[in-house]
Amino acid sequence: MTTHSLTLPGLSAEELSRVSAPLEKAWTLPTAAYTDPDLYEVEIERIMRKSWLPVGRAEQVPNPGDYICFTLYDQPLMLVRGTDGDVRVMSRVCLHRAAPIAEGEGNRKLFSCPYHAWSYATDGQLVRAPLMEGTEGFDEKSCKLPELRSEIWEGFVMVNFDDDAEPFAPQVASYQKAFSNYKLDDMVIIKTLEFDSPWNWKVLVENFMEAYHHIAIHKTTFEPVYPAKDSKIPDADGPYSILHMPAIEAHADDPDGLPLIEGLEDWQRDDLLATVLFPYFLLAFQGTSATWYQITPVSVDRLHLKIHFLVPKTSAALPHIEEIAEGAGALLSVIHHEDIEANDMVWAGLKAPLTSQGRLSPLERSIWQLNQWWLGALSKTGS
Ligand code: FES
Ligand SMILES: [Fe+2]
Structure with a gap:
């Protein structure tokens, strides 16, 4: 793909070619990609109004x-x-x-x-x-x-919003197959947390999709269980990315008071998977449950977030489910407040005039995958 010819508000051809370079040579998006209101309008027109x-x-x-x-x-x-x-x-x-x-x-x-x-x-x-x-x-x-x-x-x-868009399900057939064991269709929401956050939507998606920051931001929560260095991001066969975070050891059978989802592979019972269906449908999977980060961008610099905790219907019918839901909500809140700290820091830095593009670690392959999709989607004027 050539990005040199792509003209986007606030972004130079040189900056864009750094983004589209192979991962080993790639850089982050330029700051304007997160902060420029004109570019946000282009995102709405070419991405949000054309995506599922x-x-x-x-x-x-x-x-x-x-x-x-x-x-x-x-x-x-x-x-x-x-x-x-x-x-x-x-x-x-x-x-x-x-x-x-x-x-x-x-x-x-x-x-x-x-x-x-x-x-x-x-x-x-x-x-x-x-x-x-x-x-x-x-x-x-x-x-x-x-x-x-x-x-x-x-x-x-x-x-x-686009009447001519290709149907969704066939585009993500390989994703659906990869996660079919979790039986998402059979799940129900048992707890929702809500946040208003002063960040561009991509700040949250990027934070969700890399485990590199476990070593600092989640050093006492996630890092001892899902070490950053073991995280893997496979090639994706569609408009999505998968971050696989292997657990350092097998969990107890009943880690959060919930039964394990029936029919999972051993590694699926233990490991944590964070996924994004582009542009911002964020789903995480673990052995007992799934978590949906429902993002609604409000403006270039603001989003509304609902964090939903989902379990199989059979788990939702357990007599002590309310207590379990409270516990799950408390844990999600602790983790998300750690991430809020990270995203607030990034947002302050992105607005600073001397900030420029940074280099990506191989552990941030999901960000690179999102960036390639983002450039491709913005290249299509669709008119
Ligand atoms: S009935 Fe008049 S605006 Fe709805
Ligand atoms: Fe995090």
């Missing part, structure tokens, strides 16, 4: 009429299970004069706009528009809230 993004789990809307509101790249949306049982992601902006018709989450069979009470069914169909008699050519039946393309993949609701 996870916005929820189907199990979060189990009953007809269940809904969760959120906003993605200025578009107010809601994840809804229709009275027909189907899960949809649709605009929640009223077709009359653009007021959002719902906020928060709950259960409704009808969404009534708070402004002039136009009412929509759970599939987005307008069913009632009061006092519109005498409006020429107005037909309620032809009014339906726009729906985003969505796919349910392993229980995750994936959306794509």
